[in-house]
Amino acid sequence: MPTRTYADIEVEVDAEGFFTDPSTWQEGMAPEIAREAGVGELTDRHWQVIKFMRHQYEESGSGPTVRVLGKTSGVGIKELYQLFPRGPAKLAARIAGIPKPRGCI
Template identity: 40%
Template sequence: MTDLVNVALNAEGFMIDPNQWTKEIAEILARQEGIDVLTPEHWRIIDFCRTTGLASGKAPTLRQITVGTGISTKDLFALYPKGPAKKVAKIAGLGKPEGCV
């Protein structure tokens, strides 16, 4: 059983090193965020965020996720309640999305 003992997290619970991330860690982080089971739809969004986030060095914003995956904002909120961009970023082992300046 994997746990978070060896995973470096910042004060807000975001992983510091995205390379430490594994699917098992994602499942634990998801449970902490109140998502008990990660369905294929959840994974489609996590995979998209991992790919774009690692390429750009930043977690994608809500708008980047909806445009990039074709999933509506409404559905995204159903899968990841409250703040989907922040929640997915956390579960995907990325930093906090910079949606705003």
């Protein structure tokens, strides 16, 4: 398993950079993961999505898709793609330290 070091803590990730053990994630790691994923500086709107993602994962065991995010996170689809141009659900999940959301839509 590859490892990465965020906020001076070594964590295990999969080949695409998603945390294999979400419990090893801490909020302080998010800015570094975001930079690495090409998202840049995290704003309050980014955080709203990241926290929502994390919360959904803790509730249901999987991260929401872009469609679900657009409907329920309080951030619409257009803005989601502005915040995370290279794939909102995918990038927010990676930054939130949870596995890649599954689902085709």
